[in-house]
Amino acid sequence: MIDGRTQLVGLIGWPVEHSLSPVMHNAAFAALKIDWCYLPLPVPPQRVEAAVSGLAALGFRGANVTIPYKRAIFSALSSLSPHAEALGAVNTLLIEQGDDPTTIGENTDVAGFLAALQGAGFAIAGTRVLVVGAGGAARAVTYALVENGACEVVILSRSIKRAQELVEQFSGKGQRARLRAAALNGPNLVSVSKDSDLLVNATPVGMWPNAGRSIWSLEIPIPSRLTVFDLVYNPQQTRLLKQARNSGARAISGLEMLIQQGACSFSLWTDRQAPIDVMREACVQHFASLVAFTQERSGKR
Ligand code: NAP
DSSP states (O other), X not given: OOOTTOEEEEEEESSOTTOSHHHHHHHHHHHTTOOEEEEEEEOOTTOHHHHHHHHHHTTOOEEEEOTTOTTGGGGGOSEEOHHHHHHTOOOEEEEEOSSSOXXXXXXXXXXXXXXXXXXXXXXXXXXXXXXXXXXXXXXXXXXXXHHTTOSEEEEEESSHHXXXXXXXXXXXXXXXXXXXXXXXXXXXXXXXXXXXXXXXXXSOTTOTTOTTOOSSOTTSOOOTTOEEEEOOOSSSSOHHHHHHHHTTXXXXXXXXXXXXXXXXXXXHHHSSOOOHHHHHHHHHHHHHHHHHHHHHHTTOO
């Protein structure tokens, strides 16, 4: 029930209608019986600065930020956390209200990625990692890996230039990791994987509605010693993760990272521990209802 005391948070992006964040956060608020509400806030291009000022004026505690504003929002903020500054991307705003409100930009994707790996029992220190893709998610993952003691990170991308940019950004900053970029193709994927401990898919390949696709050839088994982390979270069980399990490899769903980054934002805003199991269940139920809806529409039920 929303009333005059309800504390608001939300999601700034364009578009925002497919986001899982309202489902996940509102379930968490309900479970903790706190009078908070999470709203989708579609912000058209060129209005992002006005939207951020508006959040502060309307008494919001904060917001998540998604595509295309993770960087464009910088000029509207009072300050950036060290993670957000190092990555050049913000996914969470924390607003300190008062006579002169301040809006701080944070990035919880790094903590979300690390928490998901930790939850699966994977320790990064001293490992060799293959990252596929060189966009915003790959940047957060590479940063998390080099900051946490990976000894090698190889970035495979169809745009080798973007992969090289990531290597340059994170090389030689006092970390022990060796970084290398190469072209994304079948032979490179297989040969680098042979010497890797962790494979991270940071491309949208396999994402709904192209859930039948995978970065890994269906004919070749995935090495069983690999841990495979697919950042794609819709569907929860991607083709790549099924291939990993079928080969005996450990598989981690992008849904875990999504939930964990949401949990970090939740704690920043509320100063409470997030009810992770409730958030996970809300996402899983939401996916189940979407699948049922799609099947109903296509006449399969
Ligand atoms: P992005 O900035 O647009 O980068 C996408 C990357 O994937 C680029 O390197 C792109 O290569 C590559 N790519 C796109 N289509 C490809 C294809 N068909 N074959 C090979 N490479 C392809 O996107 P992003 O923000 O990094 O997101 C990447 C994925 O991670 C998305 O599925 C997103 O939903 C997921 N993600 C998940 C979480 C989570 O919490 N689980 C968080 C962030 C992102 P080019 O440069 O050549 O186009």
